[in-house]
Amino acid sequence: MRHSFTVALERYGYEMRAAADGLEGLELFRDEPFDLLVLDVMLPGLDGIGLCRRVRETSLVPVLMMSARGDGLDVVAGLEAGADDYVVKPVDTYVLVARIRSLLRRATYAPGADPAAGPRPEPGVPDVPDVLDFGGLRIDTAGMEVTLDGALVALTPTELKLLLEFAAHPGVVLERHRLLRDVWEYGWDGDSRVVDLCVQRLRRKLGRDRIETVRGFGYKFRR
Structure with missing residues:
Protein backbone atom coordinates (compact mmCIF):
# COMPACT_ATOMS: atom_id res chain seq x y z
CA MET A 1 0.00 0.00 0.00
CA ARG A 2 2.86 2.36 0.85
CA HIS A 3 4.45 1.74 -2.54
CA SER A 4 1.20 2.11 -4.48
CA PHE A 5 0.32 5.41 -2.79
CA THR A 6 3.84 6.72 -3.33
CA VAL A 7 3.70 5.97 -7.05
CA ALA A 8 0.16 7.37 -7.38
CA LEU A 9 0.94 10.64 -5.58
CA GLU A 10 4.15 11.13 -7.55
CA ARG A 11 1.99 10.99 -10.69
CA TYR A 12 0.05 13.94 -9.26
CA GLY A 13 3.33 15.88 -9.00
CA TYR A 14 4.12 15.43 -5.32
CA GLU A 15 7.66 14.74 -4.15
CA MET A 16 7.41 11.80 -1.79
CA ARG A 17 9.42 10.27 1.02
CA ALA A 18 8.22 6.93 2.40
CA ALA A 19 9.06 5.18 5.66
CA ALA A 20 8.36 1.54 6.58
CA ASP A 21 7.86 2.25 10.29
CA GLY A 22 7.29 5.11 12.71
CA LEU A 23 10.88 5.43 13.90
CA GLU A 24 12.17 5.67 10.34
CA GLY A 25 9.47 8.25 9.65
CA LEU A 26 10.57 10.29 12.66
CA GLU A 27 14.15 10.27 11.39
CA LEU A 28 13.03 11.42 7.94
CA PHE A 29 10.96 14.20 9.50
CA ARG A 30 13.92 15.41 11.55
CA ASP A 31 16.32 15.28 8.60
CA GLU A 32 14.40 17.41 6.10
CA PRO A 33 11.42 19.80 5.97
CA PHE A 34 8.03 18.51 4.84
CA ASP A 35 4.93 20.35 3.64
CA LEU A 36 2.58 17.61 4.82
CA LEU A 37 2.65 14.21 6.52
CA VAL A 38 0.39 11.22 5.83
CA LEU A 39 0.57 8.85 8.80
CA ASP A 40 -0.92 5.39 8.99
CA VAL A 41 -2.16 4.53 12.48
CA MET A 42 -0.91 0.94 12.16
CA LEU A 43 2.82 1.62 11.85
CA PRO A 44 5.27 -0.85 13.42
CA GLY A 45 7.68 0.31 16.08
CA LEU A 46 6.23 3.74 16.73
CA ASP A 47 2.61 3.89 15.59
CA GLY A 48 1.09 6.81 13.71
CA ILE A 49 -0.53 8.32 16.78
CA GLY A 50 2.72 8.27 18.73
CA LEU A 51 4.56 9.69 15.73
CA CYS A 52 2.00 12.49 15.42
CA ARG A 53 2.55 13.40 19.08
CA ARG A 54 6.33 13.50 18.55
CA VAL A 55 5.91 15.70 15.47
CA ARG A 56 3.61 18.11 17.34
CA GLU A 57 6.31 18.65 19.98
CA THR A 58 8.29 20.72 17.46
CA SER A 59 6.18 21.39 14.37
CA LEU A 60 2.79 22.59 13.12
CA VAL A 61 3.11 20.81 9.76
CA PRO A 62 -0.27 19.54 8.46
CA VAL A 63 -0.92 15.90 9.34
CA LEU A 64 -3.38 13.59 7.56
CA MET A 65 -4.07 10.41 9.53
CA MET A 66 -4.96 7.15 7.79
CA SER A 67 -7.04 4.66 9.78
CA ALA A 68 -8.47 1.22 9.05
CA ARG A 69 -11.41 1.82 11.39
CA GLY A 70 -13.63 4.76 10.50
CA ASP A 71 -15.69 4.64 13.67
CA GLY A 72 -13.06 3.38 16.09
CA LEU A 73 -10.96 4.92 18.80
CA ASP A 74 -8.05 5.33 16.37
CA VAL A 75 -9.74 8.28 14.68
CA VAL A 76 -10.36 10.13 17.94
CA ALA A 77 -6.89 9.33 19.27
CA GLY A 78 -5.28 10.57 16.06
CA LEU A 79 -7.20 13.85 16.10
CA GLU A 80 -6.47 14.35 19.80
CA ALA A 81 -2.77 13.79 19.07
CA GLY A 82 -2.86 16.76 16.70
CA ALA A 83 -3.83 15.41 13.28
CA ASP A 84 -5.73 17.87 11.06
CA ASP A 85 -7.87 15.36 9.21
CA TYR A 86 -8.17 11.65 8.49
CA VAL A 87 -9.15 9.16 5.80
CA VAL A 88 -10.32 5.58 6.23
CA LYS A 89 -8.71 2.62 4.48
CA PRO A 90 -9.33 1.40 1.87
CA VAL A 91 -9.22 4.84 0.31
CA ASP A 92 -9.30 5.77 -3.38
CA THR A 93 -6.36 7.80 -4.60
CA TYR A 94 -8.57 10.69 -5.74
CA VAL A 95 -10.04 10.98 -2.22
CA LEU A 96 -6.57 10.99 -0.68
CA VAL A 97 -5.40 13.65 -3.14
CA ALA A 98 -8.47 15.79 -2.39
CA ARG A 99 -7.74 15.72 1.35
CA ILE A 100 -4.06 16.52 0.72
CA ARG A 101 -4.91 19.45 -1.52
CA SER A 102 -7.36 20.80 1.05
CA LEU A 103 -4.71 20.69 3.80
CA LEU A 104 -2.07 22.30 1.60
CA ARG A 105 -4.42 25.12 0.63
CA ARG A 106 -4.68 25.99 4.33
CA ALA A 107 -0.95 26.13 4.76
CA THR A 108 1.65 28.18 2.90
CA TYR A 109 5.12 28.99 4.18
CA ALA A 110 5.81 32.61 4.93
CA PRO A 111 8.80 34.06 3.00
CA GLY A 112 11.98 33.35 4.92
CA ALA A 113 10.20 31.25 7.55
CA ASP A 114 11.75 28.13 8.98
CA PRO A 115 9.70 25.19 7.60
CA ALA A 116 10.30 23.29 10.87
CA ALA A 117 8.25 25.94 12.62
CA GLY A 118 5.25 24.87 10.53
CA PRO A 119 3.21 26.36 7.72
CA ARG A 120 0.89 29.33 7.93
Whole structure:
Protein backbone atom coordinates (compact mmCIF):
# COMPACT_ATOMS: atom_id res chain seq x y z
CA MET A 1 0.00 0.00 0.00
CA ARG A 2 2.86 2.36 0.85
CA HIS A 3 4.45 1.74 -2.54
CA SER A 4 1.20 2.11 -4.48
CA PHE A 5 0.32 5.41 -2.79
CA THR A 6 3.84 6.72 -3.33
CA VAL A 7 3.70 5.97 -7.05
CA ALA A 8 0.16 7.37 -7.38
CA LEU A 9 0.94 10.64 -5.58
CA GLU A 10 4.15 11.13 -7.55
CA ARG A 11 1.99 10.99 -10.69
CA TYR A 12 0.05 13.94 -9.26
CA GLY A 13 3.33 15.88 -9.00
CA TYR A 14 4.12 15.43 -5.32
CA GLU A 15 7.66 14.74 -4.15
CA MET A 16 7.41 11.80 -1.79
CA ARG A 17 9.42 10.27 1.02
CA ALA A 18 8.22 6.93 2.40
CA ALA A 19 9.06 5.18 5.66
CA ALA A 20 8.36 1.54 6.58
CA ASP A 21 7.86 2.25 10.29
CA GLY A 22 7.29 5.11 12.71
CA LEU A 23 10.88 5.43 13.90
CA GLU A 24 12.17 5.67 10.34
CA GLY A 25 9.47 8.25 9.65
CA LEU A 26 10.57 10.29 12.66
CA GLU A 27 14.15 10.27 11.39
CA LEU A 28 13.03 11.42 7.94
CA PHE A 29 10.96 14.20 9.50
CA ARG A 30 13.92 15.41 11.55
CA ASP A 31 16.32 15.28 8.60
CA GLU A 32 14.40 17.41 6.10
CA PRO A 33 11.42 19.80 5.97
CA PHE A 34 8.03 18.51 4.84
CA ASP A 35 4.93 20.35 3.64
CA LEU A 36 2.58 17.61 4.82
CA LEU A 37 2.65 14.21 6.52
CA VAL A 38 0.39 11.22 5.83
CA LEU A 39 0.57 8.85 8.80
CA ASP A 40 -0.92 5.39 8.99
CA VAL A 41 -2.16 4.53 12.48
CA MET A 42 -0.91 0.94 12.16
CA LEU A 43 2.82 1.62 11.85
CA PRO A 44 5.27 -0.85 13.42
CA GLY A 45 7.68 0.31 16.08
CA LEU A 46 6.23 3.74 16.73
CA ASP A 47 2.61 3.89 15.59
CA GLY A 48 1.09 6.81 13.71
CA ILE A 49 -0.53 8.32 16.78
CA GLY A 50 2.72 8.27 18.73
CA LEU A 51 4.56 9.69 15.73
CA CYS A 52 2.00 12.49 15.42
CA ARG A 53 2.55 13.40 19.08
CA ARG A 54 6.33 13.50 18.55
CA VAL A 55 5.91 15.70 15.47
CA ARG A 56 3.61 18.11 17.34
CA GLU A 57 6.31 18.65 19.98
CA THR A 58 8.29 20.72 17.46
CA SER A 59 6.18 21.39 14.37
CA LEU A 60 2.79 22.59 13.12
CA VAL A 61 3.11 20.81 9.76
CA PRO A 62 -0.27 19.54 8.46
CA VAL A 63 -0.92 15.90 9.34
CA LEU A 64 -3.38 13.59 7.56
CA MET A 65 -4.07 10.41 9.53
CA MET A 66 -4.96 7.15 7.79
CA SER A 67 -7.04 4.66 9.78
CA ALA A 68 -8.47 1.22 9.05
CA ARG A 69 -11.41 1.82 11.39
CA GLY A 70 -13.63 4.76 10.50
CA ASP A 71 -15.69 4.64 13.67
CA GLY A 72 -13.06 3.38 16.09
CA LEU A 73 -10.96 4.92 18.80
CA ASP A 74 -8.05 5.33 16.37
CA VAL A 75 -9.74 8.28 14.68
CA VAL A 76 -10.36 10.13 17.94
CA ALA A 77 -6.89 9.33 19.27
CA GLY A 78 -5.28 10.57 16.06
CA LEU A 79 -7.20 13.85 16.10
CA GLU A 80 -6.47 14.35 19.80
CA ALA A 81 -2.77 13.79 19.07
CA GLY A 82 -2.86 16.76 16.70
CA ALA A 83 -3.83 15.41 13.28
CA ASP A 84 -5.73 17.87 11.06
CA ASP A 85 -7.87 15.36 9.21
CA TYR A 86 -8.17 11.65 8.49
CA VAL A 87 -9.15 9.16 5.80
CA VAL A 88 -10.32 5.58 6.23
CA LYS A 89 -8.71 2.62 4.48
CA PRO A 90 -9.33 1.40 1.87
CA VAL A 91 -9.22 4.84 0.31
CA ASP A 92 -9.30 5.77 -3.38
CA THR A 93 -6.36 7.80 -4.60
CA TYR A 94 -8.57 10.69 -5.74
CA VAL A 95 -10.04 10.98 -2.22
CA LEU A 96 -6.57 10.99 -0.68
CA VAL A 97 -5.40 13.65 -3.14
CA ALA A 98 -8.47 15.79 -2.39
CA ARG A 99 -7.74 15.72 1.35
CA ILE A 100 -4.06 16.52 0.72
CA ARG A 101 -4.91 19.45 -1.52
CA SER A 102 -7.36 20.80 1.05
CA LEU A 103 -4.71 20.69 3.80
CA LEU A 104 -2.07 22.30 1.60
CA ARG A 105 -4.42 25.12 0.63
CA ARG A 106 -4.68 25.99 4.33
CA ALA A 107 -0.95 26.13 4.76
CA THR A 108 1.65 28.18 2.90
CA TYR A 109 5.12 28.99 4.18
CA ALA A 110 5.81 32.61 4.93
CA PRO A 111 8.80 34.06 3.00
CA GLY A 112 11.98 33.35 4.92
CA ALA A 113 10.20 31.25 7.55
CA ASP A 114 11.75 28.13 8.98
CA PRO A 115 9.70 25.19 7.60
CA ALA A 116 10.30 23.29 10.87
CA ALA A 117 8.25 25.94 12.62
CA GLY A 118 5.25 24.87 10.53
CA PRO A 119 3.21 26.36 7.72
CA ARG A 120 0.89 29.33 7.93
CA PRO A 121 -2.64 29.43 6.58
CA GLU A 122 -3.28 31.56 3.54
CA PRO A 123 -4.25 35.10 4.54
CA GLY A 124 -7.60 36.62 3.73
CA VAL A 125 -9.84 33.59 4.40
CA PRO A 126 -12.24 34.44 5.87
CA ASP A 127 -12.31 38.20 5.22
CA VAL A 128 -11.76 39.87 8.61
CA PRO A 129 -9.92 43.01 9.82
CA ASP A 130 -6.15 42.87 10.13
CA VAL A 131 -6.23 42.84 13.95
CA LEU A 132 -8.95 41.44 16.19
CA ASP A 133 -8.96 41.82 19.96
CA PHE A 134 -11.16 39.72 22.24
CA GLY A 135 -10.28 40.54 25.82
CA GLY A 136 -6.64 39.44 25.93
CA LEU A 137 -6.91 37.28 22.84
CA ARG A 138 -5.33 39.14 19.91
CA ILE A 139 -5.55 37.80 16.36
CA ASP A 140 -3.26 39.36 13.75
CA THR A 141 -4.83 38.16 10.49
CA ALA A 142 -2.21 39.88 8.33
CA GLY A 143 0.76 38.38 10.19
CA MET A 144 -1.13 35.15 10.95
CA GLU A 145 -0.23 35.29 14.64
CA VAL A 146 -2.32 34.77 17.75
CA THR A 147 -1.36 35.99 21.21
CA LEU A 148 -3.05 35.38 24.54
CA ASP A 149 -2.24 37.94 27.24
CA GLY A 150 0.82 38.91 25.21
CA ALA A 151 2.15 35.35 24.78
CA LEU A 152 2.35 33.82 21.31
CA VAL A 153 0.02 30.83 20.82
CA ALA A 154 1.18 28.09 18.46
CA LEU A 155 -1.72 26.92 16.30
CA THR A 156 -1.79 24.45 13.43
CA PRO A 157 -3.08 25.78 10.10
CA THR A 158 -6.42 24.06 10.69
CA GLU A 159 -6.75 25.43 14.22
CA LEU A 160 -5.95 28.93 12.99
CA LYS A 161 -8.41 28.76 10.10
CA LEU A 162 -11.12 27.51 12.48
CA LEU A 163 -10.35 30.36 14.90
CA LEU A 164 -10.55 32.88 12.04
CA GLU A 165 -13.93 31.46 11.07
CA PHE A 166 -15.18 31.91 14.64
CA ALA A 167 -13.65 35.38 14.98
CA ALA A 168 -15.33 36.51 11.75
CA HIS A 169 -18.73 35.62 13.25
CA PRO A 170 -18.61 36.44 16.99
CA GLY A 171 -21.83 35.62 18.81
CA VAL A 172 -23.17 33.63 15.83
CA VAL A 173 -23.89 29.90 16.12
CA LEU A 174 -21.89 28.03 13.46
CA GLU A 175 -23.19 24.58 12.62
CA ARG A 176 -20.76 21.70 12.33
CA HIS A 177 -21.59 20.99 8.68
CA ARG A 178 -20.89 24.64 7.85
CA LEU A 179 -17.50 24.46 9.58
CA LEU A 180 -16.71 21.23 7.73
CA ARG A 181 -17.49 23.01 4.47
CA ASP A 182 -15.69 26.30 5.16
CA VAL A 183 -12.65 25.07 7.13
CA TRP A 184 -12.10 21.46 6.03
CA GLU A 185 -13.54 22.05 2.55
CA TYR A 186 -15.77 19.00 2.59
CA GLY A 187 -18.20 19.16 -0.29
CA TRP A 188 -20.37 16.63 1.49
CA ASP A 189 -21.38 15.86 5.07
CA GLY A 190 -18.16 14.70 6.68
CA ASP A 191 -17.37 13.35 10.12
CA SER A 192 -18.14 16.07 12.69
CA ARG A 193 -15.58 14.57 15.06
CA VAL A 194 -12.85 16.48 13.25
CA VAL A 195 -14.66 19.70 14.23
CA ASP A 196 -15.29 18.63 17.82
CA LEU A 197 -11.70 17.55 18.42
CA CYS A 198 -10.24 20.69 16.83
CA VAL A 199 -12.52 22.83 19.02
CA GLN A 200 -11.25 20.92 22.06
CA ARG A 201 -7.65 21.66 21.07
CA LEU A 202 -8.48 25.37 20.63
CA ARG A 203 -10.10 25.44 24.07
CA ARG A 204 -7.00 23.93 25.64
CA LYS A 205 -4.84 26.63 24.06
CA LEU A 206 -7.13 29.66 24.39
CA GLY A 207 -9.33 28.90 27.39
CA ARG A 208 -12.47 26.80 27.63
CA ASP A 209 -14.87 29.72 28.03
CA ARG A 210 -14.18 31.36 24.65
CA ILE A 211 -16.02 28.82 22.50
CA GLU A 212 -19.49 27.86 23.65
CA THR A 213 -21.22 24.60 22.71
CA VAL A 214 -24.81 25.15 21.54
CA ARG A 215 -26.30 21.68 21.91
CA GLY A 216 -28.01 20.33 18.84
CA PHE A 217 -26.60 23.07 16.62
CA GLY A 218 -22.87 23.74 16.83
CA TYR A 219 -20.52 26.28 18.39
CA LYS A 220 -20.50 29.99 19.15
CA PHE A 221 -17.49 32.24 19.70
CA ARG A 222 -18.17 34.53 22.64
CA ARG A 223 -17.80 38.22 21.97
